[in-house]
Amino acid sequence: xxxxxxxxxxxxxxxxxxxxxxxxxxxxxxxxxxxxxxxxxxxxxxxxxxxxxxxxxxxxxxxxxxxxxxxxxxxxxxxxxxxxxxxxxxxxxxxxxxxxxxxxxxxxxxxxxxxxxxxxxxxxxxxxxxxxxxxxxxxxxxxxxxxxxxxxxxxxxxxxxxxxxxxxxxxxxxxxxxxxxxxxxxxxxxxxxxxxxxxxxxxxxxxxxxxxxxxxxxxxxxxxxxxxxxxxxxxxxxxxxxxxxxxxxxxxxxxxxxxxxxxxxxxxxxxxxxxxxxxxxxxxxxxxxxxxxxxxxxxxxxxxxxxxxxxxxxxxxxxxxxxxxxxxxxxxxxxx
Numbered sequence: 001x002x003x004x005x006x007x008x009x010x011x012x013x014x015x016x017x018x019x020x021x022x023x024x025x026x027x028x029x030x031x032x033x034x035x036x037x038x039x040x041x042x043x044x045x046x047x048x049x050x051x052x053x054x055x056x057x058x059x060x061x062x063x064x065x066x067x068x069x070x071x072x073x074x075x076x077x078x079x080x081x082x083x084x085x086x087x088x089x090x091x092x093x094x095x096x097x098x099x100x101x102x103x104x105x106x107x108x109x110x111x112x113x114x115x116x117x118x119x120x121x122x123x124x125x126x127x128x129x130x131x132x133x134x135x136x137x138x139x140x141x142x143x144x145x146x147x148x149x150x151x152x153x154x155x156x157x158x159x160x161x162x163x164x165x166x167x168x169x170x171x172x173x174x175x176x177x178x179x180x181x182x183x184x185x186x187x188x189x190x191x192x193x194x195x196x197x198x199x200x201x202x203x204x205x206x207x208x209x210x211x212x213x214x215x216x217x218x219x220x221x222x223x224x225x226x227x228x229x230x231x232x233x234x235x236x237x238x239x240x241x242x243x244x245x246x247x248x249x250x251x252x253x254x255x256x257x258x259x260x261x262x263x264x265x266x267x268x269x270x271x272x273x274x275x276x277x278x279x280x281x282x283x284x285x286x287x288x289x290x291x292x293x294x295x296x297x298x299x300x301x302x303x304x305x306x307x308x309x310x311x312x313x314x315x316x317x318x319x320x321x322x323x324x325x326x327x328x329x330x331x332x333x334x335x336x
Contacts, residue, residue, distance in 0.1 A: 009034045015042055022068070023050040025060065033067050040071040040187075047072040048081070055085050055093075062090040069093055073100035074187040083112040087119060094122075095129045102133040102268070103190060107141065110134055132268030139249050140190055142225035147251045148262045151273050157289045169201035172209060176200075180209055183242040184233060188266040190247055191228045194218070197308075207235040208245065219306045223259065223278050226251035250276060261285045263300075272300065281306045 009021070009031060021027050021035035039045055047068075054060055054068055073082055073096070082097045083105075089097070094116075101109045116122070117130040131146075138146035172180070177198035184193075194217035199210045209232065215221040216229045230248040235241055249262045259276035271292070276285035284303035 009038060011038065013038065015039065015045065018042075019047075019050060023054055025057070029061060029064060032064055036064075036067050036071050040075070045072075045075055046077055047075055048077060051076060052081050055081075055089070062092060065089065066092045066096050069096040069100060070187075073097065074104050076104075079104050079106070079109055083109055086112055087116045087122075091123050091126060094126050098126070098129040098133040099267070100187070102136040103140075103188060105133065105137050107137075107143075110137055110145075129268070136190065136268065139226050139228050139251075142222065142227045144226050144251070144254075147226055148249065148260075148270065150260060151270070151290060155290050156273075157291055169199060172198040172200050177209070177211065180233060180235075180242045181211065184244055188244045190231065191215075193231055209233045209235070209242070216306070219281070221306075223250070223283075224252055246271065259285070261287050263287055274300075 009018070013021075013035075018035045018039050022032050022039060024032070027035075039047065051068065051072065055065055069082070073079075076082065079101060082100055086094060086097050086101075098113065101113065105113070113130050113133050117127055117134075122130075135146040135148060138144070172195075174195040177195035180198075181193050181195065192214040193211040194214045195211075196217050197212055201208055201210070210230060211233070212230050213221060213228055215227075221227065221229065227250055228247050229250050231244050232246040232248070233242045234245040236243065244266055246263050246265060249264060250259055251262075252259050259278060261272075261274055261276045262270050263272035264270050269292075270290060272287040272289050274285060274287035276283070278284075282303070283306055285300070286302070287300045
């Protein structure tokens with residue numbers, strides 16, 4: 001047997017057998033992880049019957065626990081199991097518990113995370129993940145208890161010498177949008193996404209799809225609260241290959257009444273940021289890329305009526321020709 005065959009399991013293996021393999025310590029670790037990965041693709045699968053048993057086992061391999069939490073934690077009917085194990089495990093496992101709670105946790109979870117974050121023995125990475133979890137829960141609940149801070153001007157990429165070019169975009173039909181949404185990993189679904197008003201665009205050679213929060217698409221979103229107004233997926237050209245690339249977050253400054261947009265990746269890193277303005281049904285924002293390793297200047301310039309959204313998309317290139325940037329401009333007409 002070749003080394004890369006270790007752990008391979010047929011996709012036709014029954015769910016009962018996969019549960020047995022994933023929770024049996026005598027099995028090869030690679031095979032157990034493969035079983036966990038396959039279980040994560042099963043719809044309406046609840047791992048509650050064996051989840052706690054594996055985490056409780058002090059002699060269990062951390063890599064098995066870590067994969068179990070990250071791949072199957074979001075499928076638990078209750079996040080209480082995850083909350084109870086937070087702070088009692090390896091750093092890697094704690095981080096994954098916090099990652100799952102960010103998307104599936106509730107107000108009670110925030111209390112558990114806050115208590116965990118106060119422990120002096122926590123690593124910097126655990127504290128950072130704890131803050132992300134509390135923030136995303138707050139934006140999902142719209143409670144304004146945690147708000148992403150405004151970045152300093154020097155943190156942004158330079159946009160001097162940028163020229164705009166049209167790039168390809170198209171409106172997705174409801175059927176096309178539904179098919180892509182069905183392929184997205186439930187673990188990273190932050191809000192219900194609308195099949196209406198979805199758009200596909202090609203930016204920097206990547207095929208992206210923009211989906212609005214259902215409340216935004218139906219003009220029911222409360223812009224007086226922080227929240228998640230959209231998610232953006234990318235296509236990696238594999239079966240079931242659409243995955244969530246970014247979330248678009250909004251918050252309102254209670255003192256000034258102005259809004260701010262943050263675009264983050266599913267792990268909580270802020271990639272783009274900028275001011276937003278809402279007047280009646282007219283909503284507009286401009287976000288710029290933040291400097292980071294391997295970053296490219298990207299700018300989204302959006303202005304649309306909340307009742308009808310049509311996007312005009314442009315790509316910009318620096319005058320030197322050395323670096324590229326995308327300027328994605330959203331405009332609106334009073335029709336779909």
